[in-house]
Amino acid sequence: MNETLQLLKKYWNHDDFRGLQAEIIANVLAQKDTFAQLPTGGGKSICYQIPALAQDGLTLVISPLVSLIKDQVENLQKKGIKAIGLTGGISSDEASDLLDNCQYGNYKLLYLSPERLQSDWILERLKNLPIHLIAVDEAHCISQWGNDFRPAYLKITNLKTHFPETPILALTASATPRVKQDILKILKIEDAAIFEKSFDRENIAYMVFEVEDKMYRLVQIVTKNPESSIVYVRNRKSCIEISRQLTQSGIRATYYHGGLSTNEKNKNMELWTTEKVQVIVATNAFGMGIDKGNVKTVIHIQLPDSMESYYQEAGRSGRNGQKAFAVLLHSPSDFMQAEGQFLSVLPDKDFLTKVYKKLNSYFKIGYGEGIDECFTFNLNEFCAQYQFPVLKTFNAIQFLDRQGILTHSQEFSEKITVQFLIPSKEVLRYMSLHPHQEETIVTILRTYPGIYEVPATLNLILIAKKAQTTVEKVTGILEQLHQKDIISYRATGTDSTIIFNEVREDERTINRVSKFLAIQNDLKTKQLDAVLHYVTTKDVCKSKLILAYFGEEKKENCGICSYCISLKKTPLQSSTVYQQIISVLESQSLDSRSLEKILKQPSHQVIFALQELLEHKKIEILPNNQYRLKK
Template identity: 40%
Template sequence: MNKYQEILKQYWGYDSFRDLQEEIITSIGEGKDTLGLMPTGGGKSITFQVPALAQEGICIVITPLIALMKDQVQNLRKRGIKALAIYSGMTRQEILTALENCIFGNYKFLYISPERLDTEIFRTKLRSMKVSMITVDESHCISQWGYDFRPAYLKIAEIRELLPGVPVLALTATATPEVVKDIQTRLNFREGNVFRMSFERKNLAYIVRKTDNKTKELLHILQRISGSAIIYVRNRRRTKEITELLTNEGITADFYHAGLDNAVKDLRQKRWQSGEVRVMVATNAFGMGIDKPDVRIVLHLDLPDSPEAYFQEAGRAGRDGEKAYAVILYAKSDKMTLHKRIVDTFPEKEYILNVYEHLQYYYQMAMGDGFQCIREFNLEEFCRKFKYFPVPVDSALKILTQAGYLEYTDEQDNSSRILFTIRRDELYKLREMGKEADALIQTILRSYTGVFTDYAYISEESLALRTGLTRQQIYNILVTLTKRRIVDYIPRKKTPYIIYTRERLDLRFLHIPPIVYEERKARYEARIKAMEEYVTTENVCRSRMLLHYFGEKNEHNCGQCDVCLSNRASNDLSEKSYEELKRQILELLGQSPLTPAEIADKIKAEKEDIGQVIRYLLDEDGLKMQDGMLHISK
């Protein structure tokens, strides 16, 4: 057993690696710049966590997904591995404490959002860190050809210059050939080095159902295909509506979107993962880092705006290798909705400049002021005040971020945090804090570790349950302790932020370059067109279309998507004889279950044709096989 397998066994309990994991680990372990292309569910985190644990020093993990960051830090800590995270919304003192811990605290992982790389404080402290490797997750974000380009990723190349000789591992689940090339160029790979898993999912049937009544078709599919499901919709309101519809039909369901409290999200995720709830109805905020192997169906009620996004979301079905379905319900009106997204995502430049100007009035920012100011941002209030619609304003702020004038962070739920600012021995010498404050402090010390060295996330709800105090009492006590400089308590906040990366400029000097606007808009339109082609094409295997999009040469049809199944039926049998055989088979099985041989004896037709119709009905879930007998699926 080599050192990597020993680490895998010790911390994760697995005896062996999955496809490609070991090759990627060996490559980065040998100090080579490495790009790993692994579809959703391929086990990406193992490929950097194992080699980092095998070396001295700390691994810097760059990722834009704050929820995933927190989740992975928590999971590593549960395994006894020291890990930290730095992201937008943390105070300067918190960031400083975390970075000091990375230098002196023998930590193995620092998760950091790309925007934080460019800060003076980070770059200064980085020089004193012993860094073993850099991991760039969601590395397609560095490419301007990618579907989710983030300018902050371009700073990674500068970080590499500060860490000569430190290898980089780039990971992504979706990348077209031009993006694969671009990732390596922009990360200054010393030489090309790509490991790719095939994107083909042999157990996953891609289906497009054309329907004008999506809810009826949705219920029909969920009644025919059993097992756990995810239903993706475009907006938050729809998650709730569809959940209520399913619940009324006796199907257990929960809804999930970015606007929910963390505690609610965690609870719903656990209920769904344990099987207590069958269906999760969600926006695209759901799914990152979710490892549920037995999802039988991922269904899209609304079209995603790129094949990359669709492939990631659909790929959450059937990770256990068993048969699963990725279904899109498509109505003619969807085409119009898709094209409206282009206008919403890329509003006119004049509109963007107006949003920028109104932002200055909103914050009462004087000309030339604002550089590195951080402001909380309430989108609804802003839109109400200046008579805007939220979606294009959100897009305008993202374009201003891409152009380098500000940094607009997504809504973040920053749980309450606490750090004891005095030493443990000093705490015990304190008197007259009161019975309730004493009880609360004791409960915090019993419930959370490391509160003297690092900010710990706390839950007032859970402390209320353990102490018998109300949430308001806990809040009041912690505020008092903060005033007395015993603790530093940062109450929970749920808000997006605007961070000024430039001083306020006169509109005459505001320039949105083609690379940020025109070129990105053209590529966005091309992805919308590719998505449109995917759902409207009726003569090309769906799996082949997706693989071709990602540059994978695949000469064979999948044999299980809706296109392959309908071609198989119509190619091998005339429509008329197929329908007649299907009618006879279902009529016989309506009386009692039979074996395929018994059916063939009772029907006057070629055995091969009968077998073909039976196979088609099994694939389509019209029939099921049990103990060698065919039954009609209920």
């Protein structure tokens, strides 16, 4: 067994690599630039984590996803692998300490958010580190035509100049041909070895159904397929409501969204991964790092905003190679709602400027100030104060986040505020009696020297790192100190924080990024058009449509999607169901559920017959979702 397989077995307990992983790793270890496009669930992170362990020195990983950085660093540390994450919101002093650790502490992986490369001093420090591999994750973010373009990624182009002999590994799950060429050009790796796995997921049946009652159809689907399922929705309210309705229908369900606390997320995730519930209803916050092989169905009951996100979310089904279903349920009203939800709420330059100025006013940041300041944030309160539309404001803040002007974290967190209430000599006496708490208390006092005079907001992760302990143990010590009236202790929950990554410069800041706003808005329009084309095209194999979007040609129909299945059905003009529906509708107008009960026919046959009758203009649908014969 070679060294890479030994590492895979030792740390991940896998006996063999999947797909193109082995070839990519071999190319990287041969010190060659590499471009790897692997579909969601293809195991991209292994492609740089194994080389990081197999050679001396440090692997630098550039990733825009702060939550993914945190997850990966935590998971690596649990395996005994030394890794550090350097994201926004970390002070310059703390960042400097972390980089010292990378230089002298034999660390294997340094994760960096792209905004950090905009600081010249960090770039200078990186030059002194023993970096033997640079991995650019989510590399499509470097292209202005890519999903979720981030100008901060353009700074990565300088790394090739500073590290000309260091191989670069560019990784993505969803790049169109145009985006792929952009990645190679901007990273200056035009001669890179290309590894691309086809976007074709032959075991996934892509199903698109027009329905009048989505909840009724959803219950039918998960009842018929009782294996593990994911239902994707657009917002937190729908997440909770759909989960509740499924539970009332006798389906074991839970939910997951960005506003849950870490404990709630872990609890709900465990219920689903351990098969205690069948269905998890989730927003797009759910998915990163999820590798559950036996997901049978992924169901979207609202239109996605792009084919890239749809492909990634749908691709969380069938990772075990067994037949799986990616179902998209839609109704005629969805198209207008999608335009309202995705296009009419896109901010223009004037609105973006207003939001940026008001954010600074809201947090009392003066002109030329604010860099690295962190604030808890309630979007609804902010919008109410300035009478801004919520969705449009959210999109403006998200755009500022992607540009690196600020970092908007929607992860639930606790803000811990502490002040010491007893004199320092009494604190010293307490530590002498409780030596196991001394390192943590001393760390707090050194990190926050004014904590005797005024309350300080603690960074528990920083304290835990400095004291070489865990966040849970720090929290436990704080609670004990509070119970003994040694400190005042206040914990407030928030599901959103904002960190300002640069000084306030108002119009000058917005003028710098306004061209990217115009490009983004145009791209969002085209992406939605592609989704609508996928949904409304009824005479082409759904798998072919997806592959065509990503620049692949599929010659044969997949044979298992909703279009291909329709080809196998007996023409309905002469079928019993077709005639029965016409007969029943001659006397009254009815919805599909009532027709199913009267006709005692399978749901899919009734729905298919209704769609055929609608297309042939034999019947029409009324505003109350009932069908009647065409007059």
